[in-house]
Protein backbone atom coordinates (compact mmCIF):
# COMPACT_ATOMS: atom_id res chain seq x y z
CA UNK A 1 0.00 0.00 0.00
CA UNK A 2 1.14 3.57 -0.60
CA UNK A 3 1.70 5.95 2.30
CA UNK A 4 2.53 9.60 2.87
CA UNK A 5 5.39 8.83 5.25
CA UNK A 6 7.53 5.77 5.86
CA UNK A 7 9.53 5.51 9.08
CA UNK A 8 12.44 3.06 9.31
CA UNK A 9 13.87 1.68 12.54
CA UNK A 10 16.95 -0.56 12.82
CA UNK A 11 15.36 -2.40 15.77
CA UNK A 12 11.72 -3.04 16.74
CA UNK A 13 11.51 -0.25 19.36
CA UNK A 14 13.30 2.58 17.51
CA UNK A 15 10.28 3.97 15.68
CA UNK A 16 8.39 4.45 18.96
CA UNK A 17 11.35 5.90 20.86
CA UNK A 18 12.76 8.20 18.20
CA UNK A 19 9.89 9.14 15.89
CA UNK A 20 6.70 8.02 17.66
CA UNK A 21 5.56 11.61 18.21
CA UNK A 22 6.09 12.46 14.54
CA UNK A 23 4.03 9.42 13.48
CA UNK A 24 1.17 10.58 15.72
CA UNK A 25 1.40 14.21 14.56
CA UNK A 26 1.23 13.10 10.91
CA UNK A 27 -1.63 10.69 11.64
CA UNK A 28 -3.61 13.47 13.32
CA UNK A 29 -3.16 15.55 10.16
CA UNK A 30 -4.71 12.74 8.12
CA UNK A 31 -1.46 11.51 6.59
CA UNK A 32 -0.89 7.77 6.33
CA UNK A 33 2.25 6.48 8.00
CA UNK A 34 3.91 3.10 7.62
CA UNK A 35 6.70 1.58 9.70
CA UNK A 36 9.54 -0.70 8.65
CA UNK A 37 11.83 -2.37 11.15
CA UNK A 38 15.08 -3.47 9.54
CA UNK A 39 15.84 -6.26 12.03
CA UNK A 40 13.90 -8.44 14.46
CA UNK A 41 16.09 -7.38 17.36
CA UNK A 42 17.06 -11.02 17.81
CA UNK A 43 20.54 -10.17 19.10
CA UNK A 44 19.18 -7.81 21.73
CA UNK A 45 20.19 -8.50 25.31
CA UNK A 46 16.56 -8.87 26.39
CA UNK A 47 13.44 -10.43 24.85
CA UNK A 48 13.13 -12.91 21.97
CA UNK A 49 12.45 -12.13 18.30
CA UNK A 50 8.88 -13.51 18.71
CA UNK A 51 8.20 -11.39 21.80
CA UNK A 52 9.61 -8.33 20.07
CA UNK A 53 7.45 -8.91 16.98
CA UNK A 54 4.34 -8.89 19.21
CA UNK A 55 5.53 -5.74 20.96
CA UNK A 56 6.21 -4.00 17.64
CA UNK A 57 2.73 -4.94 16.40
CA UNK A 58 1.19 -3.45 19.55
CA UNK A 59 3.43 -0.36 19.43
CA UNK A 60 2.51 0.20 15.78
CA UNK A 61 -1.20 -0.02 16.60
CA UNK A 62 -0.83 2.58 19.34
CA UNK A 63 0.99 4.89 16.90
CA UNK A 64 -1.73 4.30 14.30
CA UNK A 65 0.69 2.91 11.69
CA UNK A 66 -1.06 1.74 8.53
CA UNK A 67 1.28 -1.28 8.47
CA UNK A 68 4.48 -2.46 10.02
CA UNK A 69 6.92 -4.65 8.16
CA UNK A 70 10.18 -6.29 9.09
CA UNK A 71 12.96 -6.67 6.51
CA UNK A 72 14.73 -9.36 8.54
CA UNK A 73 18.23 -7.90 8.31
CA UNK A 74 20.62 -9.27 10.94
CA UNK A 75 20.42 -7.47 14.28
CA UNK A 76 23.91 -6.22 15.09
CA UNK A 77 24.92 -6.82 11.46
CA UNK A 78 22.97 -4.24 9.46
CA UNK A 79 25.15 -3.32 6.50
CA UNK A 80 24.87 -0.91 3.61
CA UNK A 81 25.33 -3.69 1.04
CA UNK A 82 23.66 -4.50 -2.30
CA UNK A 83 21.23 -7.11 -0.96
CA UNK A 84 20.04 -4.85 1.88
CA UNK A 85 19.76 -1.88 -0.47
CA UNK A 86 17.55 -3.91 -2.82
CA UNK A 87 15.20 -4.72 0.07
CA UNK A 88 14.90 -1.04 1.01
CA UNK A 89 14.51 0.03 -2.64
CA UNK A 90 11.74 -2.54 -3.05
CA UNK A 91 9.96 -1.22 0.08
CA UNK A 92 10.20 2.38 -1.19
CA UNK A 93 8.83 1.43 -4.61
CA UNK A 94 5.96 -0.55 -3.11
CA UNK A 95 4.90 2.10 -0.61
CA UNK A 96 5.84 5.26 -2.55
CA UNK A 97 6.21 7.55 0.49
CA UNK A 98 6.72 11.29 0.06
CA UNK A 99 8.58 11.45 3.37
CA UNK A 100 11.20 8.95 4.59
CA UNK A 101 12.40 8.98 8.19
CA UNK A 102 15.55 7.13 9.24
CA UNK A 103 18.40 7.17 11.79
CA UNK A 104 21.11 9.73 11.11
CA UNK A 105 24.15 8.07 9.53
CA UNK A 106 26.28 8.78 12.59
CA UNK A 107 26.54 7.84 16.24
CA UNK A 108 27.84 4.96 18.31
CA UNK A 109 25.46 2.13 17.35
CA UNK A 110 26.72 0.53 14.11
CA UNK A 111 23.20 -0.62 13.15
CA UNK A 112 21.87 2.95 13.36
CA UNK A 113 24.87 4.39 11.55
CA UNK A 114 24.73 1.78 8.76
CA UNK A 115 20.93 2.02 8.50
CA UNK A 116 21.27 5.78 7.95
CA UNK A 117 23.68 5.26 5.04
CA UNK A 118 21.64 2.36 3.67
CA UNK A 119 18.37 4.29 3.58
CA UNK A 120 19.96 7.48 2.27
CA UNK A 121 21.45 5.60 -0.69
CA UNK A 122 18.34 3.49 -1.30
CA UNK A 123 16.18 6.64 -1.29
CA UNK A 124 18.15 7.97 -4.24
CA UNK A 125 18.60 4.67 -6.12
CA UNK A 126 14.88 3.78 -5.82
CA UNK A 127 14.34 6.53 -8.39
CA UNK A 128 16.72 4.94 -10.93
CA UNK A 129 14.72 2.57 -13.16
CA UNK A 130 17.65 0.32 -14.07
CA UNK A 131 18.83 -0.21 -10.51
CA UNK A 132 17.51 -2.68 -7.97
CA UNK A 133 14.60 -5.12 -8.09
CA UNK A 134 11.59 -4.87 -10.42
CA UNK A 135 9.08 -2.14 -9.68
CA UNK A 136 8.23 1.36 -10.83
CA UNK A 137 10.96 3.82 -9.85
CA UNK A 138 10.10 6.15 -6.99
CA UNK A 139 12.24 8.77 -5.31
CA UNK A 140 10.85 10.23 -2.08
CA UNK A 141 11.88 13.63 -0.74
CA UNK A 142 15.09 13.95 1.25
CA UNK A 143 15.48 11.74 4.30
CA UNK A 144 14.49 13.22 7.64
CA UNK A 145 16.88 11.84 10.24
CA UNK A 146 16.23 11.21 13.89
CA UNK A 147 19.27 11.65 16.13
CA UNK A 148 21.55 9.09 17.71
CA UNK A 149 22.74 9.36 21.28
CA UNK A 150 25.28 12.10 20.82
CA UNK A 151 25.05 15.84 21.24
CA UNK A 152 23.87 17.41 17.99
CA UNK A 153 21.80 20.45 17.11
CA UNK A 154 18.56 19.46 15.38
CA UNK A 155 17.43 21.38 12.31
CA UNK A 156 13.77 20.52 12.79
CA UNK A 157 11.85 20.07 16.02
CA UNK A 158 8.29 18.79 15.86
CA UNK A 159 5.91 19.87 18.63
CA UNK A 160 4.59 16.53 19.94
CA UNK A 161 2.95 17.91 23.08
CA UNK A 162 -0.55 16.75 22.15
CA UNK A 163 0.64 13.21 21.47
CA UNK A 164 3.34 12.69 24.07
CA UNK A 165 1.31 10.44 26.39
CA UNK A 166 0.44 8.18 23.48
CA UNK A 167 4.06 8.05 22.35
CA UNK A 168 5.02 6.90 25.85
CA UNK A 169 2.25 4.28 25.75
CA UNK A 170 3.70 2.98 22.48
CA UNK A 171 7.17 2.79 24.02
CA UNK A 172 5.75 0.88 26.98
CA UNK A 173 4.44 -1.76 24.54
CA UNK A 174 8.10 -2.87 24.30
CA UNK A 175 7.85 -4.49 27.69
CA UNK A 176 10.71 -6.95 27.23
CA UNK A 177 13.13 -4.04 26.77
CA UNK A 178 12.00 -1.93 29.71
CA UNK A 179 12.61 -2.06 33.43
CA UNK A 180 10.85 -4.84 35.29
CA UNK A 181 11.51 -5.93 38.85
CA UNK A 182 10.65 -9.51 37.88
CA UNK A 183 13.07 -9.76 34.91
CA UNK A 184 16.22 -11.82 35.39
CA UNK A 185 17.71 -10.77 32.03
CA UNK A 186 20.85 -8.68 31.81
CA UNK A 187 20.34 -4.95 32.29
CA UNK A 188 20.64 -2.51 29.37
CA UNK A 189 20.34 1.26 28.96
CA UNK A 190 16.69 0.85 28.01
CA UNK A 191 15.94 -1.46 30.94
CA UNK A 192 17.22 1.11 33.42
CA UNK A 193 14.45 2.41 35.69
CA UNK A 194 15.47 5.90 34.51
CA UNK A 195 14.92 5.25 30.81
CA UNK A 196 11.38 6.63 30.46
CA UNK A 197 12.42 9.69 32.49
CA UNK A 198 15.31 10.21 30.07
CA UNK A 199 12.91 10.05 27.10
CA UNK A 200 10.75 12.67 28.79
CA UNK A 201 13.77 14.84 29.63
CA UNK A 202 14.89 14.73 25.98
CA UNK A 203 11.40 15.69 24.83
CA UNK A 204 11.25 18.56 27.33
CA UNK A 205 14.72 19.71 26.27
CA UNK A 206 13.85 19.75 22.56
CA UNK A 207 10.40 21.18 23.29
CA UNK A 208 11.96 24.05 25.26
CA UNK A 209 13.99 25.00 22.19
CA UNK A 210 10.76 25.77 20.30
CA UNK A 211 8.60 26.98 23.19
CA UNK A 212 6.61 23.74 23.39
CA UNK A 213 6.23 21.33 26.27
CA UNK A 214 7.44 18.31 24.31
CA UNK A 215 9.44 18.18 21.08
CA UNK A 216 10.96 15.51 18.89
CA UNK A 217 14.23 16.36 17.12
CA UNK A 218 15.21 15.69 13.52
CA UNK A 219 17.81 16.83 11.04
CA UNK A 220 18.17 17.17 7.28
CA UNK A 221 21.48 17.11 5.46
CA UNK A 222 20.90 20.45 3.75
CA UNK A 223 18.86 23.64 3.90
CA UNK A 224 15.07 23.64 4.23
CA UNK A 225 13.00 25.42 1.57
CA UNK A 226 10.62 27.93 3.10
CA UNK A 227 7.44 29.36 1.54
CA UNK A 228 6.56 31.68 4.43
CA UNK A 229 9.75 33.25 5.83
CA UNK A 230 7.95 35.13 8.61
CA UNK A 231 6.18 32.03 9.91
CA UNK A 232 9.46 30.11 9.65
CA UNK A 233 11.37 32.50 11.91
CA UNK A 234 8.67 33.26 14.46
CA UNK A 235 10.20 33.06 17.89
CA UNK A 236 8.18 30.50 19.77
CA UNK A 237 11.30 30.00 21.89
CA UNK A 238 10.43 33.21 23.75
CA UNK A 239 7.97 31.13 25.76
CA UNK A 240 10.94 29.47 27.44
CA UNK A 241 11.96 32.73 29.06
CA UNK A 242 8.46 34.11 29.69
CA UNK A 243 6.53 31.41 31.50
CA UNK A 244 2.99 31.11 30.18
CA UNK A 245 0.00 29.70 32.01
CA UNK A 246 -1.04 27.66 28.98
CA UNK A 247 2.11 25.58 28.61
CA UNK A 248 0.48 22.64 30.37
CA UNK A 249 -0.70 19.80 28.11
Ligand SMILES: [Zn+2]
Nearest residue numbers: 010011014112
Ligand atom coordinates in the same frame (compact mmCIF):
# COMPACT_ATOMS: atom_id res chain seq x y z
ZN1 LIG B 1 18.02 0.72 17.74
